[in-house]
Amino acid sequence: MLRAAGSVSSGETQPDVVSEVIADQIAVLLDADSCRYVAGPVRDPRIALLDRDGVLTQHGHEVDGDRRGLPFNEYVAIVVRRGQHTVGHFLVTATARIAYPSREQRRVAVLLADQLAGLADVG
Numbered sequence: 001m002l003r004a005a006g007s008v009s010s011g012e013t014q015p016d017v018v019s020e021v022i023a024d025q026i027a028v029l030l031d032a033d034s035c036r037y038v039a040g041p042v043r044d045p046r047i048a049l050l051d052r053d054g055v056l057t058q059h060g061h062e063v064d065g066d067r068r069g070l071p072f073n074e075y076v077a078i079v080v081r082r083g084q085h086t087v088g089h090f091l092v093t094a095t096a097r098i099a100y101p102s103r104e105q106r107r108v109a110v111l112l113a114d115q116l117a118g119l120a121d122v123g
Contacts, residue, residue, distance in 0.1 A: 001101040015119045022116055023090055026078065026109045031051045031099040032070065037116070041086040042077045050078045054106035065106060070100040071074075087117055 019037035027035035042049065048058035048071050056063040058071060070076055070092070078090040090113050101109070 009083075015116070018119065019116055022112050023048050025123055026090055026092060026112055029105055029109050029112070030070065030092055030094075030101040032076075032094045033096050035090050035092045037080075037088055037090055039088040042079060042089050047091070048074065048076045049108060050076050050106055052107070052110050054103040054110070056106070066100070066103060069100040070094045072098045080117050082117045089113075104109070 016062055023035040023037055027033070046060070048056050048063060050056055054065070056065045056070070056076065063071070071094075073091070073095050076092045078092065080087045092109075
């Protein structure tokens with residue numbers, strides 16, 4: 001996580017490289033199999049959303065992330081916003097097993113994703 005923060009704060013690293021570093025850190029933090037950055041808003045309503053409070057929402061309903069874990073074999077999106085504008089989102093997936101990150105870990109993942117919002121031109 002320190003590496004991700006250092007990449008952003010240095011200002012010397014290209015945005016696409018920063019997004020890869022952040023995606024890798026989010027995957028590790030959430031014990032997920034993969035994470036990647038996608039420019040633009042989430043367009044698929046089936047994708048679960050992870051909010052700033054670490055709450056998972058899918059199909060308009062809150063999912064008990066502590067008890068059920070991350071949706072298995074499905075995507076979870078962490079939206080990246082600059083002000084009111086959606087810049088993009090990170091797509092997280094756990095396919096090999098159900099991941100049970102704590103609420104605190106989920107909140108930190110959103111904070112990591114937020115680091116990308118400050119870049120002028122996101123990959």
